[in-house]
Amino acid sequence: MSTADGPKEFEFHWVLDCPCGETLTGLTEDEIVEVSLAHLGAKHPDMAEAYEREHILFMARRLIRS
Ligand SMILES: [Zn+2]
Numbered sequence: 074m075s076t077a078d079g080p081k082e083f084e085f086h087w088v089l090d091c092p093c094g095e096t097l098t099g100l101t102e103d104e105i106v107e108v109s110l111a112h113l114g115a116k117h118p119d120m121a122e123a124y125e126r127e128h129i130l131f132m133a134r135r136l137i138r139s
Contacts, residue, residue, distance in 0.1 A: 084137060084138060085135045085136055085137045085138055086098055086099065086100050086135075086136055086138055087099045087100070087101070087102065087104070087105035087130075087133045087134070087135055087136075088105075088133060088134045088135075088136055089105060089109055089129065089132055089133040089134070090134075091109075091112060091116075091117075093116060093117070095112065095116075097109050097112055102130060105129065105130070105133050106126045106129050106130065109124070109129045109133070110124070110129070
């Protein structure tokens, strides 16, 4: 059973500008959280502990896809 292909899931994507200059993107909340946590863990291990899903979603921008 798949609900991932509904149009609503893909009307926007998430963008997070990391202070280090890297731009992280994800198509869904889960994806931007996963990508960001992976980036933090790899590049900013001391920050990684402090950041949780809600912090990432708070910092991320949602861009409507055209
Ligand atoms: Zn970074």
